[in-house]
Amino acid sequence: MGRSPCCAKVGLNRGPWSAQEDRVLTSYIKTHGEGKWRDLPQKAGLRRCGKSCRLRWLNYLRPDIKRGNISQEEEELMIKLHKLLGNRWSLIAGRLPGRTDNEIKNYWNTYLSKKFQGKTAQIQLNKTKNKNTKEVPQAKTLERTQVIRTRAVRCTKVVLPLQEGNIHMNTNNLELASDGKSSASSSTQRFMDDSSNFLMDFDIVQEYNLFSVQEMLQDSSNQALFEPNEALELQKLCSFLDSEDEWIKNQ
DNA sequence: AATTCTTCCAACCGCCAAGTT
């Protein structure tokens, strides 16, 4: 009973990957694509756990990965997103093209967390160290706001109907597409066709912090955080939740 | 030059939720 291990761990390689292992994994994924991590090691001829293969590919071998030299712009974006989302590394990484959650997490824990120590409303930044001798701006301040709590889950099938003129509906009525296509209404289909799935990352039913989003959207310096269509969707979501609250109060 | 200390990050671990049987 209980959770079985992802693989038999006996006789498997552990620790740093060799160049040969990297080549084997890269070659296999280029031919067969990602996924089926459990079976991959055996099929590819690697003496590694499937999880380890997945991690190595996602965090290091993927062709679209940028490594190192995090720019000032990326750092500022990281700080803003962390302020908004907290330790939701995968979500933050999703807003920083080419960066992985592991890299963001490491960068935060190594450099940025040291800047933002303390629990007061305003935090002095005084750490300047950076591996690449890049100077980090000093004496910045960061206002602490509540973060939007999201769930670290695969969230691919929750659809938020956000069309203009949306009627009131209880959150229990949020439409769930059973197969991602057949049950999608025109509004949900529109949403799924949208280039941005950003909003689907949030669990609005239980943990959405409306105030934080509204506050964030009102701050023009945060505009760069979102694509125009994403900002629009967030604003629609705020309006929708506002009207939803009103409607519930009136029942 | 040798030793100790510190920093950094790749990799591991356990947990959770979704998906499958």
Add this chain to the structure above:
DNA sequence: AAACTTGGCGGTTGGAAGAAT
């Protein structure tokens, strides 16, 4: 419905590399 599997996440750690003594 329950049991089990899979994929994904965030927290933590071990060891290599660099800095300090």
